[in-house]
Amino acid sequence: MPSVSAHVAHALSAHVEHVFGVMGNGNAAFLDTLHDTDAAYTAVRHEAGAVVAADAFFRSCGRLAVATVTYGAGFTNTLTPLAEAVQARTPLVLVVGDAPTVGARPWDVDQVALAAAVGAATFVVGRADAAATTSHAVEHALTHRTAVVLAIPYDLATAEAGELAPPAPITLPAPLAPGEADLDAVARLLTEARRPFLLAGRGAWLSGAGDALGRLADATGAVTASTALGRGIFPDAAHDLGVAGGFGQEAAMRLVHEADVAVVFGASLNQFTMRFGDLFAPGTQVVQVDVGAGATHTAVTRFVAGDARLAASGLADRLAEAGAVPNGWRESVDFGPLRAREVGDGTAPDGRLDPRSVAARLAELLPEDRVVVSDGGHFIGWANTYWPVASPDCMLMVGTAFQSIGLGFPSVPGAAAAKPDATIVLTTGDGGGLMALADLETAVRTAGGRGIAVVWNDAAYGAEVHLYGLQGYADAPMRIPEADFAGLASAVGAEGVVVRELADLDRLASWAGEPVEARRFLLLDCRISGSVIAPYQQEIIAVNTR
Numbered sequence: 001m002p003s004v005s006a007h008v009a010h011a012l013s014a015h016v017e018h019v020f021g022v023m024g025n026g027n028a029a030f031l032d033t034l035h036d037t038d039a040a041y042t043a044v045r046h047e048a049g050a051v052v053a054a055d056a057f058f059r060s061c062g063r064l065a066v067a068t069v070t071y072g073a074g075f076t077n078t079l080t081p082l083a084e085a086v087q088a089r090t091p092l093v094l095v096v097g098d099a100p101t102v103g104a105r106p107w108d109v110d111q112v113a114l115a116a117a118v119g120a121a122t123f124v125v126g127r128a129d130a131a132a133t134t135s136h137a138v139e140h141a142l143t144h145r146t147a148v149v150l151a152i153p154y155d156l157a158t159a160e161a162g163e164l165a166p167p168a169p170i171t172l173p174a175p176l177a178p179g180e181a182d183l184d185a186v187a188r189l190l191t192e193a194r195r196p197f198l199l200a201g202r203g204a205w206l207s208g209a210g211d212a213l214g215r216l217a218d219a220t221g222a223v224t225a226s227t228a229l230g231r232g233i234f235p236d237a238a239h240d241l242g243v244a245g246g247f248g249q250e251a252a253m254r255l256v257h258e259a260d261v262a263v264v265f266g267a268s269l270n271q272f273t274m275r276f277g278d279l280f281a282p283g284t285q286v287v288q289v290d291v292g293a294g295a296t297h298t299a300v301t302r303f304v305a306g307d308a309r310l311a312a313s314g315l316a317d318r319l320a321e322a323g324a325v326p327n328g329w330r331e332s333v334d335f336g337p338l339r340a341r342e343v344g345d346g347t348a349p350d351g352r353l354d355p356r357s358v359a360a361r362l363a364e365l366l367p368e369d370r371v372v373v374s375d376g377g378h379f380i381g382w383a384n385t386y387w388p389v390a391s392p393d394c395m396l397m398v399g400t401a402f403q404s405i406g407l408g409f410p411s412v413p414g415a416a417a418a419k420p421d422a423t424i425v426l427t428t429g430d431g432g433g434l435m436a437l438a439d440l441e442t443a444v445r446t447a448g449g450r451g452i453a454v455v456w457n458d459a460a461y462g463a464e465v466h467l468y469g470l471q472g473y474a475d476a477p478m479r480i481p482e483a484d485f486a487g488l489a490s491a492v493g494a495e496g497v498v499v500r501e502l503a504d505l506d507r508l509a510s511w512a513g514e515p516v517e518a519r520r521f522l523l524l525d526c527r528i529s530g531s532v533i534a535p536y537q538q539e540i541i542a543v544n545t546r
Contacts, residue, residue, distance in 0.1 A: 001160040001161075001162070001163075002033075002160070002161060002162070002163065002164050003029060003033065003157065003158045003159060003160060003161055004125060004126075004127055004130045004152060004156045004157060004158070004159050004161045005029035005030040005032070005033050005152060005157050005158065006033040006036075006161070006164065007125075007130035007131040007134070007161050007162075007164065008030055008033075008095065008125060008130050008131070008134050008150065008152060009030055009033040009034040009036070009037055009039075010033075010037065010131065010164050010167065011130070011131040011132075011134035011135055011138075011167045011168075012034075012037075012039065012066065012093070012095070012134055012138070013034070013037035013038055013039045014167040015064055015138050015167075015170065016039050016063075016064055016066045016093075017039060017040065017063055018039065018040045018041070018042065018054075018057055018063075018066070018417045018418075019034060019039055019040070019041050019042075019054075019066045019067065019068055019095075020041075020042050020043075020044055020049075020050045020051075020053035020054045020057070020066070020067050020068075020413065020414065020417075021041065021042075021043065021044065021050045021067055021068035021069060021095075022043065022044060022045070022046065022047050022049075022050055022068075022069050022070070022074065023043070023070070024069065024070025024071075024074045024097065025070055025071070025097060025154070026069075026070035026071035026072075026074065026096060026097010026098065026152065026154055026157070027068045027069060027070050027074075027095060027096065027097050027152070027157075028070075028157075029152075029157040029158050030068060030095055030152060030157065031068065039066075040417070042413050042417060042442075042446060043442075044410055044413060044439055044442045045438040045439050045441060045442055046077065046410070046436075046438040046439055047069040047070075047074045047075070047077035047078050048077050048078055048080060048081050048406075048407070048410070049409070049410030049413075049436070049438065049439040049442060050067040050068065050069055050078065050410075051067045051078045051081035051082055051084075051085060051092070051094060051147075052081045052084075052398055052407045052410040052411055052414065052439075053067070053410050053411065053412075053413045053414035053417075053439075053442075054066055054067040054085075054092055054094075054414060055081060055084065055085050055088070055090050055092060055398050055411075055414065056373060056396050056398050056410075056411040056412075056413075056414030056415050056418070057414035057415070057417055057418045058090050058091060058092065058414075058418075059088075059090070059393065059396045059398065059414075059415075060371060060393055060396060060414065060415045060418030060419050061393065061418035061419065062206070062393070063418070064091055064092075064093065064138065064141065064142065065085070065090055065091060065092035065093070065414075066092070066093045066094075066095065067092065067093075067094050067095070068094070068095040068096070069094070069096055069097075070096065070097045071096060071097035071098050071099065071108060071111065071154065072107045072108055072109060073107070074096070074097070075096050075097075075098075075109070075111050075114070076109065076114065078094060078096075079114060079118055080402065080404055080407075081398070081399075081404075081407060082094060082115065082118050082120055082147055082149075083118035083119065083402045083404075084398060084399055084401050084402040084404055084407070085120075085146075085147035086118055086119035086120055086146055086147045087119070087401035087402050088398075088400075088401035088402075089145040089146060090145070090146075090147060091141040091142045091145050091146065091147075092141060092146075092147040092148070093137055093138060093141050093147075093148055093149075093150050094120075094147065094148070094149050094150065095150045095152070096111065096149055096150070096151050096152070097151075097152055097154055097157065098111055098124065098151035098152060098153050098154065099111075099153065099154065100153055100154045100155040100156075101153045101155055101156065102155060111149065111151060112124075112149075112151075115149045119146070119147075120146070120147045120148055120149050121140060121146075121148050121149070122148070122149040122150075122151055123136060123137040123140070123148060123149070123150050123151065124151045124153065125150065125151065125152055125153075125156070126156070127156055127159055127161050128161070128162075130152075130156075130161055131164075131165065131167060131168070132168055133150070134150060134167075135167055135168040135170060137150045138170060139170045139171070139172070142170070142172055143172055143173060145206075175207065175307035175309070175310055176291050176305060176306050176307050176310075177306060177307065177310055178289065178304050178305065178306025178307070178310060178311045178314060179304070179305070179306070182302075182304040182305075182306070183304070183311065183314045183315055183318060184318065185302070186263060186287050186289075186302070186304060186311075186315060187315050187318040187319060187322070189261050189263075189285055189287065189302075190220045190222075190261060190263065190315065190319065190324075191319065191322060191324050192261075193220070193222075193260055193261035193285075194260055194327060194329065195223075195258050195259045195260045195261070195329050196220045196221065196222035196223070196259065196260075196261050196262075196263075196329070197222055197223050197224070197225070197256060197259035197261070197262040197263075198213065198216065198217055198220070198222045198223075198224045198225075198234075198262075198263055198264075198265070199224070199225050199226065199227070199244055199262060199263070199264045199265070199267060199273075200213055200224070200226050200227070200230045200233045200234065200264075200265045200266060200267065200308070201226065201227035201229060201230040201264070201265070201266045201267025201268065201273075202227065202229035202230050202266060202267070202392060203265070203266025203267065203268075203290060203291065203308055204230055204233055204265040204266035204267070204308040204309070204312075205229075205230055205233050205266070205391075205392040205393070206266070207266060207307050207308040207309040207310075208309050209233070209265060209266065209307075209308040209309035209312050209313075210233050210234070210235060210391075211235065212309050212312035212313040212316060213233060213234055213235075213265065213308075213312045214234060214235035214236055215312070215313070215316040216312045216315050216316040216319070217234060217236060217239065218236070218326075219315075219316050219319040219320060219324060219326070220319065220324070220326060221326025221327055221328060221329055221330050221331070222239075222263075222329075222330065223239055223240075223241060223255065223256075223259070223329065223330045223333065224236070224239060224240045224241065225240060225241040225242060225243065225244040225248070225252075225256065226240075226242070226243060226244065226392070227243065227244060227245070227267045227273050228243050228245070228247055228272070228273070228384055228395070228397065228400075229392060229395070229397065230266070230267065230392050231243055231388070231389060231391075231392055231395055232388070232389055232390055232391040232392055232394065232395075233391065233392055238335065239330045239333075239335065241255065241256065241335075241338060241339075242339065242388070243384060243385075244256060244273055244279060245272050245273040245274065245275050245279065245536070246272050246275060246381070246534075246535060246536025246537075246539050246540075247381065247384040247385050247535075247536055249338055249339065249340065249341065250535070251337060251338050251340075252338040252339070253275065253279065255333065255338060256279060256280065257278075257279070257280065257281045258281070259280065259281070259284055260283070260284060260285065261284070261285045261287070262280055262284055262285070262286045262287070263287045263289065263315075264286065264287065264288045264289065264290075264300075265289045265290075265308040265311065265312060266289070266290060266291075266308040267288075267290070268290075268292075268296050269288065269296050269297040269299070269300070270296075272536065272539075274297060274299065275539060276539060276543045277298075277299070279299075280299050284299075285301050285302070286299050286300050286301050286302075287300070287301070287302045287303075287304060288300045288302070288303050288304070289304045289306055289308055289311045289312075290303075290304075290305070290306075290308070291305065291306070291307060292305075293305075341356070341360065341385060341386060342356055343356050343357055343360040344356040344357040344360075344532070345357065346501075346502050347501075347529075348528075348529030348531050348532055349529075349531065350529050350531055351529075352458075352527055352528055352529035352530075353499065353500065353501070353502070353526060353527060353528045353529060354528070354529060354532055355379070355382050355456060355458075355526075355528040355529065355532055355534075356382070356386075356532060357502060358382070358456075358499070358502070358505070358526050358528060359382035359383065359385070359386035359387070360386055361502050361505050362386070362387065362454065362505065362508070362524075363386045363387050363388070365505060365508045365509050365512065366387065366423070366425060366452070366508070366512075367423040367512050368390075369421070369422050369423050370387075370389065370394065370422065370423045370424075370425045371389075371393075371394045371395075371396070371415050371419050371422045371423070371424050371425065372387060372389055372394065372395045372396065372425045372426075372427060373396045373398070373408065373411035373412055373414075373415050373424065373425070373426050373427070374395070374396065374397045374398075374399075374400075374408065374411075374426075374427045374428075375399060375405055375406065375407060375408025375409075375411075375426070375427065375428035375429060375432040375433070375436070376397070376399040376400055376403065376404055376405040376406075376407070376432060377405050377428070377429035377431060377432050377456075377461070377462060377463055378429065378461075378462030378463040378465075378466060378533075378534060378537055379427065379428070379429045379456035379462065379534075380397070380400070380427070380534075380536075381534025381535065381536050381537060382427070382456065382534065383395075383427040383454075384536075385534070385535070387425075394422075396411060396415060398411045405429070405431060405432035405435065406431075406432045406435030406436045407432070407436060408426050408427075408428035408432055408433060408436050409426065409428070409433070409436040409437070409438075409439040409440050409442065409443045409453075410436060410439040410442060410443070411426065412424050412426050412439075412442070412443035412446065412447050412451060412453075413439075413442050413443060413445075413446035413447070416446045416447045416450070416451065417446070421450075422450070423450050423451075423452065424447045424450060424451045424452070425451075425452045425453075425454065426443065426451075426452070426453040426454065427454050427456070428453065428454070428455055428456070429455070429456050429457075429458070429461075429462065430455060430456070430457045430458065430459065430460075430480055430482075430483055430485070431460070431461045431462075431480055433455050433483075433485060434480070434483060437488065440488060440489065440492055440494075441492040441493075443521065444489070444492050444493050444494045444520075444521040445492075445493075447521055448516075448520070448521055449514075449516045449517060449518070449519040449520060449521065450516055451494075451521040451522070452508070452511075452521070452522050452523075452524070453485075453489070453494075453521070453522070453523040453524065454524050454526060455485045455523065455524065455525050455526060456526055456528050457482065457483070457485060457525055457526055457527050457528065458527075458528050458529065458530035459479060459480050459481065459482040459530070460475075460478055460479050460480055460530050461478045461479075461480065462530055463537065464478040465478045465479075465530055466533050466537050466541060467537070467540060467541055467544060470541060470545075471544075471545065482527075484498075484525070485523060485525040486498045486523060486525040489521070489523035489525075493520065493521070494520055494521040494522065494523050495511075495519075495520045495521065495522050495523070496523045496525060497522065497523070497524050497525065498525045498527065499524050499525060499526040499527065500527050505524065507522070507524075508522065508524065
């Protein structure tokens with residue numbers, strides 16, 4: 001007779017392609033029965049890594065994320081990436097073991113309360129409703145774009161639960177249609193605009209707004225840009241400024257400041273995108289289109305509740321019907337200088353590599369089919385500024401929503417599972433890299449010869465050195481003994497290369513020319529200078545030292 005765990009696995013498998021996890025007492029029966037479904041399973045080495053990998057999987061392909069761990073200590077290890085998934089609005093189901101229904105044991109904790117503390121609802125399965133509860137959990141995660149916990153009490157995991165039945169259908173709400181009056185008003189603004197600007201974020205990508213945004217940009221003659229999580233969404237790169245905010249070029253951001261009307265689609269307008277309030281000029285009419293409850297920044301002059309794709313399409317239709325003609329602003333702009341980046345002189349004054357030079361050279365060498373997964377830390381300025389990607393699902397920043405570091409290596413298996421033909425490129429620092437070291441092996445095992453890791457090794461927690469060190473704080477706690485990441489990588493089957501001069505990066509060029517099946521995961525241990533401060537970090541420093 002099928003068990004409660006079998007009912008959970010069977011119901012999940014109707015909606016899930018891949019599960020990431022660490023086996024323990026509480027989820028052993030679930031994993032055993034999952035083996036009998038069509039869902040693939042990847043074992044990671046740390047419970048936090050299971051949630052990270054699942055999160056990265058969703059961000060790479062848009063399909064439901066699922067992770068599984070045991071109860072107690074296994075569950076508490078997931079809290080940081082669970083908070084990240086909630087804040088990043090990742091539809092994720094975390095299947096966990098839980099205390100028996102007869103009462104908690106000494107090693108059990110109140111998992112429902114802990115999950116609620118980071119914003120995740122918990123669905124506890126019973127003997128008679130395991131499949132239905134599982135379907136409800138999936139529906140909640142997808143409807144609200146959030147992470148949920150699906151708990152299997154320990155004494156019910158192997159309890160008989162009756163014959164398996166077809167999973168209950170899941171009904172998802174239709175995309176939120178913007179109001180007709182709102183669209184009419186915004187269309188008038190765009191028709192009258194002399195210097196229109198369109199900004200799109202991750203929400204626009206999730207809604208599938210790319211083509212509609214391209215039509216709108218052409219109809220208005222708008223200059224375009226994206227947030228860090230929306231890069232590449234506009235089809236016409238010729239009139240696009242790249243990433244807005246601290247990862248953008250100063251000259252490009254000055255052009256944004258000239259806009260008289262800006263329409264923002266699916267972006268939260270956080271402090272980094274908004275350059276701490278300086279992205280738009282005081283007189284700019286800023287329209288925010290989003291599915292949230294209201295405007296998320298004081299610069300917004302009009303909020304439109306609605307799906308980004310529906311709004312962009314509706315606006316483009318209105319402009320076409322009105323016979324609107326672009327005024328030629330974007331054609332008058334020379335975009336070449338707006339994309340120029342400082343590349344440094346190769347070596348910084350302290351004798352270590354200038355990270356700008358490394359980033360620029362890597363941009364020339366990295367395979368074009370790359371999917372970049374990024375840990376958090378000062379170094380995020382280098383990949384985000386220097387490495388273009390094809391679309392928003394090719395630049396993943398798991399951890400930034402919760403301001404976390406140490407989630408880089410386990411992002412690799414999630415992206416590798418979602419995009420099995422792409423080259424997966426991890427960018428991480430030495431601080432976060434050491435935190436995530438348990439899943440270095442997972443990254444090497446799952447990505448193999450299509451995986452690259454770039455470690456920005458400055459022997460420090462760079463963001464802290466730049467922010468607090470410059471304020472006179474003792475910097476000893478901010479320093480890290482220089483770790484040999486190349487050696488660590490070799491120990492788990494990768495090829496590690498210590499990069500002390502730009503010529504050492506040539507190994508990437510030869511590696512890329514080899515057959516995938518003949519090469520190993522490549523880790524580039526870049527010994528960079530900590531004296532070069534990324535522009536976005538300079539903005540943070542300026543705000544915190546006013």
